[in-house]
Amino acid sequence: MGASMSQYTTLLASSLCGGSSRRLIAGWWYSILGMTGILALMSCAVVGTRSLSEGFTSVWSAFMLLALSIGGTMIMRKFHNSMAVGFFMGGVVAMAQMFFFLSLVYLGYRKDNIEDAIPAKTELFMSLLCLMQCVLLGSFAAILGAHRSEIIDKPDINPVGSTEGSEGVYDPPPQ
Numbered sequence: 001m002g003a004s005m006s007q008y009t010t011l012l013a014s015s016l017c018g019g020s021s022r023r024l025i026a027g028w029w030y031s032i033l034g035m036t037g038i039l040a041l042m043s044c045a046v047v048g049t050r051s052l053s054e055g056f057t058s059v060w061s062a063f064m065l066l067a068l069s070i071g072g073t074m075i076m077r078k079f080h081n082s083m084a085v086g087f088f089m090g091g092v093v094a095m096a097q098m099f100f101f102l103s104l105v106y107l108g109y110r111k112d113n114i115e116d117a118i119p120a121k122t123e124l125f126m127s128l129l130c131l132m133q134c135v136l137l138g139s140f141a142a143i144l145g146a147h148r149s150e151i152i153d154k155p156d157i158n159p160v161g162s163t164e165g166s167e168g169v170y171d172p173p174p175q
Contacts, residue, residue: 021143021147022147024143024147025076025140025143025144025147026076028136028139028140028143029072029073029076029140031136032069032072032133032136032137032140033069033073035129035132035133035136036065036066036068036069036133038129039061039062039065039129039130039133040062040065040066042058042122042125042126042129043058043059043061043062045122046058046122046126047059049122050109050122054109054123057102057105057106058126061098061099061102061130064095064098065095065133068091068092068095071088071091072088072091072092075087075088076088082148085144085148088144089141089144089145089148092137092140092141092144093137093138093141095137096134096137096138096141097134099130099131099133099134099137100130100131100134102127102130103127103128103130103131103134104127106123106124106126106127106130107123107124107127109123110123110124110127
């Protein structure tokens with residue numbers, strides 16, 4: 001499974017990003033950030049017009065996305081160790097599951113509104129947005145998992161001043 005996912009994402013990177021899996025990961029992350037902005041704006045609209053429970057779910061999801069966006073951007077730009085990338089991957093998978101369940105919750109709100117003869121277009125739209133975010137986050141986690149070795153910093157094998165690995169080169173001792 002891992003090898004086929006790596007092959008698929010490599011094919012995706014070569015067709016979309018000139019073969020750079022780092023650019024594929026970055027582009028996918030930017031699309032997640034764009035979708036986060038759309039969902040945050042929609043949560044503001046939902047809070048003002050819907051019930052308390054629906055307003056809470058939208059504000060909570062926007063808050064969680066904001067936290068993931070800030071933390072994920074910091075990890076993608078600065079902290080490239082295995083612990084941070086693994087924690088980030090776990091957070092992305094958890095958020096993907098949360099947005100899948102939120103899409104189902106919004107479909108339930110839609111059903112309740114239809115039964116009460118209340119317009120339900122916003123709930124359907126929010127459900128579709130949550131499902132799209134779920135797919136984006138889930139596929140991002142899969143791509144990041146397949147290419148995490150390209151994100152994680154590798155330790156410097158030959159530190160400055162080391163003669164290890166330099167066979168055939170004579171470095172005389174200082175006098």
